[in-house]
Amino acid sequence: GRLVRLEVENFKSYKGHQVIGPFHNFSSVIGPNGAGKSNLMDAISFVLGVKSNKLRSSNVKDLIYRGRAMETNQDSVVEGLAVNQGIDEEDDEETARNRSGYVMAVYEDDNGKEMRFMRSITSNGDIEYRLNGRKVAYTRYNDALEEQNILVKARNFLVFQGDIEHIASQSPKDLTKLIEQIS
Amino acid sequence: GRLVRLEVENFKSYKGHQVIGPFHNFSSVIGPNGAGKSNLMDAISFVLGVKSNKLRSSNVKDLIYRGRAMETNQDSVVEGLAVNQGIDEEDDEETARNRSGYVMAVYEDDNGKEMRFMRSITSNGDIEYRLNGRKVAYTRYNDALEEQNILVKARNFLVFQGDIEHIASQSPKDLTKLIEQIS
Amino acid sequence: RYKLFYDAFSHIQGKIDQIYKDLTKSQAFPLGGTAYLSLEDSEEPYLDGIKYHAMPPMKRFRDMEQLSGGEKTMAALALLFAIHSYQPSPFFVLDEVDAALDNANVAKIANYIRDHANEKFQFIVISLKSSLYEKAESLVGIYRDQQVNSSRTLTLKLNDYEE
Amino acid sequence: RYKLFYDAFSHIQGKIDQIYKDLTKSQAFPLGGTAYLSLEDSEEPYLDGIKYHAMPPMKRFRDMEQLSGGEKTMAALALLFAIHSYQPSPFFVLDEVDAALDNANVAKIANYIRDHANEKFQFIVISLKSSLYEKAESLVGIYRDQQVNSSRTLTLKLNDYEE
């Protein structure tokens, strides 16, 4: 099987609804520093069920898009700067807090059948899973992924920024654990 | 002041006696993966008094050049390979163990006066310090460095491979410690 | 449980050396390097550690810690691809794994991916180096739209991929 | 002890924003970003932590953890240079600090170093990127001499440095 495209809504630096893709057998993601490349990888990881602490966020609400608004009064010095750079005040605290978001992966299995995996964050911070549009429990969702050989617990197919060198020098215990998870 | 050149003897991947430099106000060190660039930085760090565990080595003897010899019988499969690639058996265990090595930094202070800092590893694994050719105790050696504003404890002027991103996100406690050390 | 573990281990052990050779061979060193796994205690393997050893071409046997940044990256990729050969996930997502690689090694990775990417083994590779991304079948370009303060994407199929 | 610490802190606090602006300003964002230090507990500063905040140009105030790899690298270099301005060591040794940087940021770092390197502030920079090392005054090339199984070096002065 393979990943065909991604649809995101208010996920990290991706505001509103956006379709990303299509992806081919060898697709490269490019762009300047801070553009949102690793956030795209976070979106793929999120939709597969990876926890938010592995996505550079302390809680799920950090994964929802937040606009330009200044948060604390410590920023008043910064706010002045933002205004004089002509940045509009986009987001007040209220809007940001009530925003929901999701990531949907459109996947094609080995027989060419399309599957849709969707993971969303509701406005009160709950997480919902949908498989081909129908709401399901996490275990059912993860089973469907495992049937496609996507073992999220082992995560040997996701290499986050900066992790590659540690993989070669991981401890023997960790390597055993990884092999155990895939066997 | 500034670093003029380095003289190394049997330090890491640098066999025998070699002179490295001269260095200018902005010198760049280049070369393929595994050539010995980070080992050069390790040599500069070593001569300033940085401990070997920060130089990717568990003990000082690892810092001495070791040639091609195969160590354990586990390598016999590898040894066969090495021989058929035409690698000569260079180093037996005995030679490697008795080898000594050193790094000497030729430094020029703000008045243009030359100073030589030398740190060596004797064949039985002891460390010696020499300042302008004369053997001195570590404290005297480190005092001479501090007079040149080289504060090895703070190490804020040495950025090892892979460390740069952690510097920005170090904990507030660590940042305080660093500022304490330079104040 | 022991049997499953042992199957995985011996499969990976059997593949790792060839994959590492494919990744490290060059005109200068046509044979490439050597890599293997060893069990710290072969009585009860799943209780103990698996040690990974990799030797770049023409270098001696050394602890993994003493390899250079680029050498470690190549060894790590070989291990990941060897594990994949046992348990093939449908796709890989790699985020700037080429950061520590010199141009020669970037080219080796790019060629390896081109040779192995197919309908059942998809690669999504984030990279800043043109010598890697120009080898891809398509590009997903990400930019920051300052007006709306958001990331935006566009895709581009690279025609010469059929080469 | 408190006085010494406070001197260092307020000096660095006074310099960090300008240095970060010098490193992050561009044609698109002539003003650059914003950076500052804050004390978690200003009663006894050397007992508590110093928090570092950096905001890339036109971006909102965010936790350092959420910055991208390249954004963190630029923030880290600004901090190091600000600390150096208080306690100037004679030289810096930087090992592939440009690994996570895109071409635009590599150029900014190269220009910053060129502008600041002098008799009293020497830079020794290990890099794989030509857009950085071609800006240097001289190169130290390291290669592996296979015959003797050893690293070897050669130096090259770049003529056009006087530009």
Ligand SMILES: Nc1ncnc2c1ncn2[C@@H]1O[C@H](COP(=O)(O)OP(=O)(O)OP(=O)(O)O)[C@@H](O)[C@H]1O
């Ligand atoms: N919830 C959010 N809402 C809006 N923006 C966010 C959110 N979380 C993170 N960001 C922004 O996303 C940016 C980082 O994006 P990302 O890490 O994807 O960059 P990148 O393209 O990978 O860059 P690099 O090449 O430097 O690694 C940061 O500037 C951060 O402020």
Ligand SMILES: Nc1ncnc2c1ncn2[C@@H]1O[C@H](COP(=O)(O)OP(=O)(O)OP(=O)(O)O)[C@@H](O)[C@H]1O
């Ligand atoms: N004591 C030693 N004797 C001989 N060779 C050694 C010794 N210690 C380390 N080496 C070798 O030095 C090499 C690593 O060199 P180094 O880390 O300096 O490479 P590098 O040029 O920084 O590469 P990269 O660009 O990948 O970071 C390794 O291949 C290692 O085997």
Ligand SMILES: [Mg+2]
């Ligand atoms: Mg990134």
Ligand SMILES: [Mg+2]
């Ligand atoms: Mg290195």
